[in-house]
Amino acid sequence: MDNSAQENKDRGKKGRKLHALRHAMRHSLTYLILIFGALLAVIPFIWMLSTSVMSLPEATGIRFFPSEIHLENYVNAWEEAQFAEYFWNSVQITLITLTGQITFSVLAAYAFARIDFPGRDLIFGIMLATMMIPAMVLIIPNFLLVTWLGRIGPIPWINNWPALTVPFMGSVFSIFLLRQFFAQVPDELFDAAQIDGAGHLRFLTTVVLPLAKAPLMVIIVLSFMGSWNALAWPMLVTNSPEWRPIAVGLLNFIDEAGQQINMMMAGAVITIIPILILYFFTQKQFTESIARSGLKG
């Protein structure tokens, strides 16, 4: 009896050891695959960074890592290649778009969620249907429209901020997202606010908005990415550096720079950095907001 129990125990120990070994092996294979995948994902970034601090002969040569670090590439790109201007243009465009988009979307989403008016569902349905329309259908008429508006209006639209921002201020997706959120705010809160004498706008700004940080964050992230990614539209409506956003600036620079790969990469790094900062600081919300939207370009 004793003997067999001892045997069993031994076998159990052995088995556990074997199991642990197998476990480790299995995991080491998993790690191997994951590290390989992560390398593939990151290598272009490493190459970009290392090339961006090379001297020109090294950048066009076969080195992967620089022999000495030339940070002046960044200074050159920032000042001479006008990346400073492009960068601030993009920042301004993003801020103007965001301000308009958030104000208008919050107002509309609140009305769609909490005010009963005739035709509400019809209007909302038509808005949702417009999300199906591909951008290529809209780009030509919108270009004509914006040109026309600039000709007849007090300020030009082409080569100016209105063409780059105003068409993006009415965002169906933002309205949809906020509406879903506002509809969940309990009615009791509104009744209480109304008894205290607060109207819709007061209720919206003091009660609902402070609760809506999460969906607002989603909108900020997406519209930030949207204006940093936009290429076709800004290419059409800007033809001078004055209001050219950074993506178009980078593309233009590549056409002019010829073989100055180090400068190109410095420009690419400057383009990427703001998004990366936003990503690293708000990693979780950032990932979630994109996962929830299913949208990019």
Added chain:
Amino acid sequence: MQQAVGSVERAQRETPPIGWLQKMLPGSRQRRIREYLTGYLMIFPASLLIFMFGIFPVGFALFVSLHKWRLRRGDFIGITNYVKAVDSLAYVLLFAMGIGAILGAVLFLRKVIQSATERSEKPWLLAIPGFFHAAGLIAFVRWTVLLLPEVLDIAQKIIGVEKTQELFYRLLGEAFKVDHVLSAFYQFLLLTALAVIAGFIASRIWRHPRNLQYQAQLAIVWLATILGVFLLWFTYSEAVRAYQISLEAGTQIAIWPQVITIGSGVLLIVAAWFVWRSAEGQPTNRGFIFRLLGAIMMLVAGWILIAVLPPVIAAGDKDLWSGLKVTAFYSLGTVPFQLAISLFLAVLLFQKLTGSEAFRMMFFLPYVTPYVASAVVFRQMFSIRPQAPVNQLLKALGFDTLRWIQEPEGIFTLIAEGLGFALPEWAAGPSLALVVIMIYSVWVYVGYDTVIYLAGLGNISTELIEAAEIDGAGRWEVFRHIIFPLLSPTTYFLSLIAIIGTFKAFAHIWVMRHELALGTVDTFSVTIFLEFFDKVRYGYASALAFVLFAIILSLTFINNKIQGSRVFYG
């Protein structure tokens, strides 16, 4: 706007506080109207912008696509742009749309009749106000279509003159007062007045809560009927015009035979589907087999009739055809790979290993990066220079360097050449330049798909997996029979997004396309943009954009049908 809302709100605050109960009391009507106004004011700015830059442009694009339009508006040329793009298929589709509108009207009318007889109501006289509603709406559309070019021309008239508000208002007033515009406007006013009067009288004669609903439904029936008849007439007149032109040029065209063969082919296939469905319900084997055979014969006959379609489309624009081919290659070369890789990675990451957060972050990095920047990096890594990183890698592995983004030659041809034999042209496959773009796309989207798959995996109950493991299922069996089927909604969602995405793909292809790749990387969206941006053919580019829209819509529709039958929602 802000102020306006503020004042409404202030007005509201001045009224004594109310509870919901008091809504029933007198004065509630006033309050309700104030509530409506607040709602309309709050949605006004966003709705205006969405209408201006999201809804109106669709009609405007349609308008542009029916014109010869290069920088400025030229003549109205009907569907010539569409015929140039897809040849006689344009007539077939227009004809089908006309038939579809009439069919839709009939089906909708049947539904209305059914629901009316169920309630034993007879709303048929309401067809009269319904007709006027529909006619008023059509008159409004006609007026805007006539007004639009006059208003657009203001921008031309204003060039070189000092821009003042008065001048603009004067020109705008003139645009409204052009003879045919004005008469269209009076027609619209008259019909609207008639509609209002008829609607009002009808609601007085037959006081019924569903009166207005019936009026609206019957108006929709009228609208669809009129639209259908108009489309059929338009098809007819366009075809007649095309016949006349070809007669003068002494060439032969065959629009009507093509319309009839393709149309009846489609009809046969639809009918075959219905017969097939009814076969499933047959109690006897003989009935089942007969119906099945009938369905198969109809299907074959339908396909034979539709077989004229490819030569018809091939007679259309070569650029469009090659754009579609490139897009198909691009879809096939990216979507399956990116889904497979990301599913694999997601399953690995889901084991909650230490550091899986860090891995997820790194995989997601390419997706976060702005397209233009990462595409620029890829463009340099896959450059033709022998010192470029990828060519260096090839050299280190003992291969010859390649031309990558500048190589128009097909990938299979290149592989076959490397192995020492030649391939026929049809087997060339996507060009090497396109393969680089495919690699880039997979690199970008794997991170996104992984994150979505991880979310999907999080929704699978662990009990199910544990139960299977207790029953002795191995890792592969668990994956094959539990995880994969339960993830099918996610896979469906991702593949739909990815396929539609390949049709919309633009920015990264634009950055990575090289003149020397000879247009072998120009997907459909890029083709449209080139037509617009480089060749300045606005009308034709708009027509192509609508072809793209039609393709995306039908892809979504087909996907929805498949989703119904194949996706398992647990």
